[in-house]
Amino acid sequence: MDVSPDTTAPTIVNGINLHGLFALIDDVKRDPAKGKTNWHVITTWQGQTRSRAEVESYELGGEKVPRQFSIDIDEPRELGGSNNFANPQEHLIAALNACMTVGYVAQCAVRGITLESLSIETDGDIDLRGFLGIDPAVPPGYEKLSYTVRINGSGTKEQFAEVHEAVMATSPNFNNLSRAVALEAVLIVE
Template sequence: MNAQTEITVENGVNTEALVGAREAFARTPEAAAFTFRNTCSWISGTESSNEINGYFGLGQEHTRPESFTINSDHPVVFAARDTAPTPPEIVLSALASCLTGGVASVAQHRGIQLRSVKVNVEGDVDVRGILGMDPDIRNGFGAIRVRFEIDADATEDDIRALVAQSQKRSAVFDLLANPTYVHVDLA
C-alpha cells in the first residue's frame, strides 16, 4: 500500500478565486472589461507625479482605500534633477512585476512551491531618436531582455513552463510586444 503525502503549496496566490473569476467571466463576459486610470501632474523640469486610484471593472467604478503615487524624472546627464526613475524604467519595472506575479500565480495553480523569484530586466534605447536627431531611430526600446532566477520545488522544465505561461498571460508583456492603439487628445 502506497501512502501519498499531500504537499501544501503556499505562494500567496488565491487560485480558487482566480478560477472562480474565469468561470464568472465565461458566464458574463461584459464584466471582464476593465479600465485602469492614472493621473499625471507636472512638478518641474522633467519631473512628474502619477496618482493611481480608481478603476472600472466588474460593471462598476472602484476606489481603493488609498491612492498610489509613482514619480518620474530624468537623469542628471539629461540636465534633469534625477529625483525618480525615468518613464522607461517604470515600464521595465511594470513588465518585471507583471511577469513575477504571473509566475507566482501559475506556480500556485500547478502546485509548485516557490522559494525565491528574481527578475532582471534591461531595455536598450538610442536617445538620438528621442532627441529628434534621426527620424529612422525609434524613440522607444529597441530591445528588452528579461532574465529570471527562480528557486522552486520543480524541475528546470517545469520552471521554464512557469515562465512561458506567465509571459503568455502577461498584460504588460502583451503591451510591449504588440501594437496598442494610443489616442492622445486635449481636454
C-alpha cells in the same frame, strides 16, 4: 440543518488565495463582462522633468474600485532632471517585470508549485539621437528589451518551462510591449 460557520481555511500558495483566484476564473467564464477592466492614471507636471501619476480607482466588471496611489517620476541629472525618482523608462521596465512576476507566482500557485525565489532582470538600449530629434532615422525608444528570469522552487525544469510559456502567453504587459498597441491621442489646449 447544520448552521455552523465554514471554518475551511483558503488554500494559499505563494501568497495567492487559490479559492479567490479560481472563483474569479469561474465568474469570468460564466459572465465575460465580469472580466472587463479599465485602468486610469492621471499624470501632472511637477516642475523641471518631474511628474506625478495619480491612481484613484479602476473598474472591474463595470464596478469602480477605489485605490489611492501616487507614482513620482523624474529623470537623471544628465538628462535634465533632479534624479529624485526613477524615470519613465525605468517605470516601464519595472511595470513589465512586476506584471510578469504576478504571472509567474500565480501560474506556479495554480500548479501547486511553491516558489523559493523569483527575480526578473530586464534591460534595453535607447539611442538619444532619436529622442533628441537629432536623427529621424533613429527610433526614440527601445527596439528590444532583454530579460532573464531566475526562478527556484518545488517545480521541475519542465514545469517551470511550462509556467514560462504560460506567462508569455497571458501577461498583459508582456503583450503590451511585444506587439504594437494603438494609441489614440486627443490634445486639449486650455
